[in-house]
Amino acid sequence: MGEEVAWQDRDSGGPGAGAGRVSVYCHKGSFYVFHDAGLEGPYSTKHEAVEVNQVATINGATQVIWDKDTGFIFKRLDHPRLAQLRSQVVGLPVDEQHRAALLRSIDNYRDQILAVRSTRRMKAGRSRSLTAGHARRCDGTCPTREIQGAIAVEQTRERRIAHGANGRIAERKPLT
8 A cells, every 4th residue: 555654643532433543655656544434645745645634733632643754743641841842843834854853853852851851840849941040050962952942943933924024914934
């Protein structure tokens, strides 16, 4: 049937409907989506197949989303901090290559991201967002700062594009 290039596992926790896998396959240059209701396609691009069939959409039943090019996009069993970072990255209006690099950095720096949060909680006795004090303590190798900084920059660009020069909502264009 072709090569599987993306999928989403879902489970609503209820009996009957609401559980299963939606898969995107590439076969002879076209993309097809297979799910419990049948087969959809052909689509000319993977992006089109994923968007039309909401394979990358996160909701209460979503357990895992995987993409061949970016790896795991979402894991329900992830630490809440990592799930939040993944969700923020997936929502950024950037090209797929940039999004994939950010998602890989979350996987690569997983232990450091969680260690920074744990250390900060132990020192402060509570959870805080990144502060100027954290920036002074960080020696430049802190992946949390790097990832959150990239997210903040992209969100600022998105707001500027959305509101345009005269404050009206303009057409949203992806950044490249």
